[in-house]
Amino acid sequence: MEHIVFLDHEGISQSIEKMAPDFPHTWANYEYTAPEQIVERLKDATIAMTCSVPLRKEQLAQLPKLRMISMALTGMDIVDVDYCKEQGIDVRNVPGYAENTVAEHTLAMIFDLVRKTGHYHRLMQDIHAGKKPLQNLYLNYRIRDIQGLNIAIIGHGPIGRRLAELSQAVGMNVCFHDRFGKYQGEQYQSLDLLLQQCDVLAICCPLTDETRDLIRAEHLQMMKSDAVIVNTARGGIINEQDLIQALLKEKIAGVALDVVEHEPIQLDNPILHLVEHPNLILNPHVAWSSENAMQGLMDRAIQNIKNFIQEEKAFKKSGVA
Incomplete structure (x- = not known):
């Protein structure tokens, strides 16, 4: 009998249908699991599911019954994967489930930064509340067309490629940063050249040892003063203190973040302290969470569990084990 524990059920909307695995099992749901609760809740688990709860070596070492971790997300950085490999714990994620929804959210943030729709709505609120006077014409905030802007995308995975498609559809000029020299062509440029030329910098790559602090103060200095930055990938790819200083000193025109380095x-x-800054948009890591994406995510995360059990049974039946 398998015992499955979902550590942070709150990460999935209640409207999402969850198909039950078709093998004998028990299932325990927890809205959220704090770090100090992990070992107690997983002590009898053979399979763990997590949306955002990190599973580290010091906790995993205390869980001898655990054989599989099903990650209801794409990024692998919240689990000590190398330790799991050493211990024979199978770890599976759900790549590509949110390529459209994250790309759409990124584009929505770009539109808000450049077209200032939110700013003008808040202006109307202030006028309605009597905080600001009526005017004949409102030119309080600079508006630019999206068409013709240069967007630099760091990341060439499913989300980055989908964002490129959407950006091109609204008339933007797309370039990618090619970190590993895999690609050829005008769309792929060095980081320095991308930063110097872009009007929009979009972060769409995973957080790894190579991408941590990929964008630092010296890179932000290269950018146009009217350029904007959108990060819907992972906090930590841009050095947050350097980003804050660039925003406060008006080295860049705007920042939209769906992620921060330390979550929740x-x-x-310090980023939250700037939430009233007129050129900052801050979201609580929701770019992935359209109902369409969440349904696909749960379907595939549970299918990963089913596949693991089926493969394990076939392996044992073959007599190799």
């Missing part, structure tokens, strides 16, 4: 965001986070 806490009240003492």
Whole structure:
């Protein structure tokens, strides 16, 4: 009998249907699991599912019954995968489930930064509340067309490629940063050249040792003063302190973040202290969470569990084990 524990059920909307695995099992759901609760809740688990709860070596070492981790997300950075490989714990994620929804969210943030729709709505709120006077004409905020802007995309996975398609559809000029020299052509440029030429910088790559602090103060200095940055990938790819200083000193025109380095965001986070800044958009890591994407995510995360059990049974039946 398998015992499956979902550590952070709150990460999936209640409207999402969850298909039950077709093998004997028990299932325990927890809205959220704090780090100090992980070992106790997983002590009898053979399979763990997580949306955002990190599983580290020091916890995994105390869970001898655990054989599989099903990650209801794409990024692998919240699990010590190397340790799992050493211990024979199977780890599976769901790549590509959110390529459209994250790309759409990124584009929506770009539109808001460039077209200032939110700014003008808040202006109307202030006028309605009597905080600002009526005017004949409103030119309070600079508006630029999206068409013709240069967007630099860091990341060439499914999300980055989908964002490129959407960006081209609205008339933007697309270039990618080719970190590993795999690609040829005018669309692929060095990081320095991308930063110097772009009007929009979009972060769409995973957080790894190579991409941590990929964008730092010296890179932000290269950018146009009216360029904007959107990060819907992972906090930590852009050095947050350097980003804050660039925004405050008006080295860049705007920043939209769906992610921060330390999540869930806490009240003492310096980024949160800037939430009233007129050129900052801050979202609580929701770019992935359209209902369409969440349904596909859960279907595939549970299918990963079913596949693992089927493969394990076939392996044992073959007599190799």
